[in-house]
Every structure is written in structure tokens, then in C-alpha cells.
Amino acid sequence: MAIQENPNKELVAAAMVPLVLSILTQQENYGYEIIRQVRELSGGKLDLAEGTLYPVLRKLEQRGLVESFWQTAQNDRHRKYYRLKEQGRETLAAERTHWNLVNQLLQHLWTPNPSLT
Amino acid sequence: MDSQSQFDLTTAIQTWTSQFEQSGSFTNDELQELTSHLLDSIDALQAKDLSQQEAFLIASQRLGSIDLLDQEFTKLSRPVPQQREPVLLLLGALCFIFSRNLSETITGYGAVWFASYFGDTRITLLLDVSVCLATLVGLQLGGMRLIRQNHRVGQWFFHQLKQRPIGLTVTLGSLVGLAALGAYFAEHRFADLVAISIQKQWINQQFNHIHHICWLGFYLTWLLMFLQVVLPYATNQRLLVWLEKAPVGWLVIAGLCVFTCCLGLSIMGMRIMAPEDGIARFYISAGVCCLLSSFALADSPRYNAIKRLLICMAPLFLWYVLAVGTAVVSEERPSYLLLDWFPIKFFVSAIVGALTGMWLGVLRNRSRAIV
DSSP states (O other), X not given: OOOOSXXXXXXXXXXXXXXXXXXXXXXXXXXXXXXXXXXXXXTTOOOOOHHHHHHHHHHHHXXXXXXXXXXXXXXXXXXXXXXXXXXXXXXXXXXXXXXXHHHHHHHHHHSOOOOOO | OHHHHXXXXXXXXXXXXXXXXXXXXXXXXXXXXXXXXXXXXXHHHHHTTOXXXXXXXXXXXXXXXXXXXXXXXXXXXXXXXXXHHHHHHHHHHHHHHHHHHHHHHHHHHHHHHHHHHHOSSHHHHHHHHHHHHHHHHHHHHHHHHHSSTTSHHHHHHHHHHHHOHHHHHHHHHHHHHHHHHHHHHHHHHHHHHHHHHHHTTOSGGGHHHHHHHHHHHHHHHHHHHHHHHHHHHHHSSOHHHHHHHOOHHHHHHHHXXXXXXXXXXXXXXXXXXXSSOOTHHHHHHHHHHHHHXXXXXXXXXXXXXXXXXXXXXXXXXXXXXXXXXXXXXXXXXOOTTTSTTHHHHHHHHHHHHHHHHHHHHHHHHHHHHHO
């Protein structure tokens, strides 16, 4: 079986919410730019499925984690921006704990066991 | 050349957007957002020296096929569907009133028109019967064939329902108003005709009976359509599958409905065929009702043969007790429900009907098993 170069779809889907929330902590942003940033920061290895980002953003909005507003860019293009709300920050903090936990566990399992013999 | 390709992009985006509009799963807001994303994506690709067409193709592909997006967006719980349910109920009621008024207009005016043209002949009666039947069948078939998601009328309906529910309700409401006006005049003309035919001893005194049968058929059609639509919606099962596993209480109620329908039909039939002695209608109705019920339940995994027989008989027993109870209280002379071995004949025909239904059910299962 070929080794996948990029993370599989399920992992990307699971990481979608913390990724989006983390990008929104930096500044308010719109969908296209969020995807572009994720791609750039991961060196092109992590590609969010473009069409599935918007339903996720809508769910985050429904859960009250983010709020949205329309803004016109310099080239007269309407863009829908998303801003992180207080509840979103709290959720992100919780997500961070969980992801750190998983990360630590995996790191621990993957480091070779030091043995005396 | 440049203006030509610019024009192409605009139309391409319009076509792309209209596909999404037709699917009806997207709000205007979401569509605008997706379009803005597509344009950003196209700009970025064009900056990499791709042509407009290439950029559009790649950008729309990256965004995802309409099926995929439709699937993702329909998963969202929206505030719209919650509002849609009362709207649907209201629309259902409006459709009911509209089609009732429409068929009243057609059948009422039809009878009057034929009578004025062909006079007091059998032709008038035959034409009246055919118009009644054609209206009934037309409504049923038309309603079922047109209001489907893959038909143009159905697509328009569901699109309006999602995008402009208020507009749709108002449109339908005004149609109801128009049809009501038509029905009002038609009813008056028809009542005059019936009065004339009674005074003049026409042959065509059956006008009223025919129209009563038509109305019974109309309500039956609606009951069936209601069951077809509501049951799968509420229980995710088809009518017959649901019936096979339904609790006894519901089955008895369903049996009562079937029995009253049979009784209604046979009353109308008897009035035309044998106006003097109508008692046989009860036996026929009991037999037919039990036959239908036990045939419908023949596959039931929940009830064994004895229980099925009892379930088929229970509604008739209930009806008989109620009928005798009211007859004894309200009628001074002995009721025909007690005379002339009525209960024996009634229940014997019911048992015969139920057994025939069971037998037919077994035959059906056997032929299915062979296939």
C-alpha cells in the first residue's frame, strides 16, 4: 500500500474546527483566505476541502463560536468575514487541551523506550 | 477578444450559480459567499498565467461538485425547515380547499351544461358521470405526477417553498379564492338543476347521488395521499409496511376507517342499484373490509393468524356495538340491526371476508417465494 503524502481526509476533517478557530484568533477572516493560509502554513501539504469549509463555518456560527459580517474589499468584491467570539475562544482552549493530549500520547508512544540492557 | 472572454466568464458564473439556485439547498447569502470564493480562486489562478476558462474550470472543480456541496449543506440544521413545517401544513390545507373548489366548479358546471345541451337524457347522465370520474382521476394523477421533485412543476414548487414561502402561500391563497368563487356559482347552478329534476320527475334524479359518490372518492383520494405523504415522513416507512407492525389500537382505527369507507361506497351503490332494500350493504361492507384488512396484514411478522382474525373483526364489533347502542336509544321500533339475524349474517360475512383475505395473502406470499 502506498504511503500517503498528505494527511487523510478524516484527519483533515477532524482538525478543521481547531484550525479554523486558530486562524481566526489572529484576525477576522474570510473563507478563501482561511484555506489559503492553511495551505501556506502547512507547506501545501494540508488542503482543506473548499466546499466543506463553508458548512463548517455555518455550524460554528450556529453554535455561537463565531459571528459573520459582509465587507466590501478594495476591488469591489463582497466578502463574508468571520470573527471569533468569546465562546469560540473557550472552545478553542478546550480543543487545544485535547489535541495536546493526543499529541503527547503519540509522542510518548513513538519515542524509543530507553532500556538499560 | 478580451471582452469576448470576459463575457464568457460572466455567463459561466451565471450558469454555475443557477445550478445551485435550482438545487434549493443554499440560501442567497451562502450562494453569494461561494461565488465570492470562486472569483477569488479564479483571480489567484489567473495570476499564475492561466486563461480565464482554465481558471474557472479549475476553481469550480476545487470548490466541489454541486452534488457534494448540496450533500454538505443539506446536513446543516437550518432555521428555515422549522418554519417550513407550518408552511407545509398551511399549503396542504390550501391545496385541499383549492382542489375541492376546483372539482366542485368543474363537476357542478359540467352537469348544468350537459343538462342544458342534451336535456333529460341518459347521455347527460353518462357525461356527468364521466366528468366526475375524470376530475377525480385527473386530480389524483395530476397531484401525484406533477408535484414531484424531478418534475418541472414540482421543482418550481419546492424552489418557491425554500426561497419564497410567503409568496407561494399568497399565490396559492389567491387561487383558492378564485376557485371558491367558481365553486360558489357552480353550486348554486347545480342546486337549481337538482331542484328542477326533482320537480319535473326527470330520469336524471341521480345527479345528487353521482356527485355524492364523487365527493366520497375525493375524500378517499385525499386520505390516501395524506397517508402516502405523512406516514413515510413520520415513521420512515411505507403504509403497508407500517401497518404490518403497527400497534393494535392503530389497526382498529384503520379498520374502522376502511369499514366506513366501504359502507359509504356501498350505500351510494345501493341507492342507485337497489333503492328499496339496502340492508345487504352492511354484509358486503363487512366482508370487503375484512378481506382488505386481513390481506394487508397477511405478511405481518408481529401477529399470528388468530390475532390477525381478531384484529380484522374488532373494528366491526366496535362499530356494531356503537350502532346498536345509538339505535336502541334513538329509535322506538326495533332496529334492523337486531332483526332478521342481522348480527349473525353480519359477522359471518366478516369472517368469510377475513378468511378469504388470509387465503389470498398466503397465495401472494407463495407466489413471491417462488419468484
